[in-house]
Amino acid sequence: MTSGDAPMSTEPEWIGKGKVRARLLDDGTLEAKCNGITTQAKYYKPLFKEFFRKDFNRVRPGYGDYEVHIVMEFTGDPPIMDLDNLAKALLDSLTGAAFHDDSQVARLLVERREGERERIIVRCRALNQFDAPGLT
Template sequence: MSGEWIGTGKVRAREQASGLEIVIDGLTTQAKYYKPLVYEFFRKEWRGRRAAWGDHDVHIVMEHIGEPPWLDLDNLAKALLDAVKGYTFHDDAQVARLLVERVEGERERIVIRVSAR
């Protein structure tokens, strides 16, 4: 069962039985752009579950149209993990499994799924 989407701007999120799903609309080649964007969403709009202890799985998918943007996935992952830290888990050392991938999609966006193990 999926929860209702929270967020009205470029970032929205919802709680699901499997964990938290976050969607960021649009892409940029600057990974550092995402950290304050997502952090501000959580600070201002998020009222869902708070950070939990224990191991977590994180799956990040960057969807693009046509040629993929020139963006290092490791830099993207670090920026996004920093942005959700404190809201999904307390420290990124709790990430036991991290999968980051770039795929061709129907629209440009980033999808992050975080689940406790």
């Protein structure tokens, strides 16, 4: 590499072409995002479930305990949405993709914050790295 070359990125590429995109980080963290938000939390379950079934089927569910971090970013006034309903819809959509059952979630953080754009971000990782979802 010469001094004028840009360093190569080691970040995994996002997979997906529609509203939902995901990637699997080197530490086993599954990261997914959905551009745009709606106050209807039930909208997200089929959207993410279908994405994991059709577009991001390279992960298999793992065993053991997991932690999940969900962030709803908004612009302007915060939307009126029960974050517990959002969490339930997203955990249901991760079932069969990241873990076998949402009872495996031992740590859950759900937050709403102002951001540059309206979107939902989900990060899921095994608390024991050896139980992380694997690539197929």
